[in-house]
Amino acid sequence: MRRTTHPGGPVAEPAAGSTTHGEQPETLRLLAVHAHPDDESSKGAATAARYAAEGVDVLVATCTGGERGDILNPSFGEGPEGIDGMRALRRVEMASAARALGVRQQWLGFVDSGLPEGDPLPPLPEGSFGLVPLEEAAAPLVELVREFRPHVVTTYDPSGGYPHPDHVMCHRVAFEAFHAAGDADRYRREGGAAPWSPLKLYYNHDFSMNRIRTLHEAMQGAGLESPFGDWVESRSAREIPEREVTTRVHVARYYAQRDAALIAHASQIDPDGFFFAIPRDLEVDVWPFEEFELAESRVPTQLPEDDLFAGVRELVTTEGAGQ
Known part of the structure; x- marks a missing residue:
């Protein structure tokens, strides 16, 4: 695939001989990279549900098992003992949430760092995600990108959205994978999938002060x-x-699926709590969309957008794009 340059960065052009007219387009693919189970249900969830319902292949990559999460739902009762017990519980909840959204999900296999508290902050637990060297932490995601071949990747902005060490690391890992997965000289693995360059990278803005x-x-x-x-x-x-908002995806029809996915994380989400305090009819009236920031694009697109695949739909054909 040839690349040209425009003011917004490199632009991917169709491979020689490919066309974008009169051909059956290949399935669009979206990869949402999150730190913990339940993040996929509180950040970009209705967008994931919408695209999945429209035939996009949506895959959630979850960096950690949420092993150090607390029981945040007061009506849940006692939680399991130990990290292994919590990991098993969060896996069951995650599977239920993925079914509610209509998406697929894959674990990257790292251990939750927990949210350090105190002044000064205590060190992170040994072996936790926030302490893993970047190339080691990014390697599973690079391989997943090469295997799944997403056209669009979503994750958190450089702040992590809030200062949880796993959220900050999640951003770093997704940013690294977006740039490295298409480079055959990086992250080489015997028998691994061929290089693949996603076309767009977005940061989700579900907790922006404008929305609040x-x-x-x-x-x-x-x-x-x-x-x-x-x-x-x-x-x-x-x-x-x-932060800049470049893209608003209208998703009001999918709030029910988002809510069902949230409730699936029963140990974390109180059905009488924060996430459900706004009447849904009011939310639909004043905020019927989810917002994103286009961080990088390898295809030309005009801002503002209302589609994460703007510029991609026109490019993707049966011959593929992103390589």
Whole structure:
């Protein structure tokens, strides 16, 4: 595949001899890279459900097993003992969430770092994901990208979305894999899949302050108590820089699947809690989309977008794209 340059970076051109008109397009593929089980249900979940329903092959890659997650649902009862017990529970929950969204899911095999607390912060547990050297941490994802051959990859921005060490590492790993998977000289493995370069990389913005403020003001306007009051008014929230939003995917029809996936993570998600405090009809009225930031594109596209595959649909043919 030839590449040219334009102001936004390299542009992938169709392979010699390929056409984009009159051919049956190959299946579009989306890879969503997340840190823990349940992240896929709270970040970009309705988008994943929409694309899966439209025939896109959607795969969730989960970096860790969520082994050090706490039981956050007060109605859940006692959790399993030890890391192994929690890992087994989170796997069952993850499988249920994937069914709710209509997507496939694969584990990358790393161990949850936990969220360090205290001042000063304690060191991360030995062997946890946040301490794994980058090339070692990225290797399974590079191989997965080469095997699955996604056209689009989604993950977190460089801050991780919030300062959990696994979220920050998840960004680093996904960013590395996006750039390295197409390089035959990197991450060589005997018998491994051929190199593959995804065409677009996105960061999801589900917890942007713009979204929080919009929902907060809508609740107040409806005479309802907002769950976001303290958050919106806090100094730390006001100081969070807003990242650029390039892409809004309309997904209101898939909020029910998102909610079902959240509830599937029963040890983590309280059905009477934060995620369900906004009436769904109000949410549909004021925020019927999920937002993303186009971090890199190897195809030309015009901003703003309403489709993660903008520029990709026109390129992908039966001969394929991304190599």
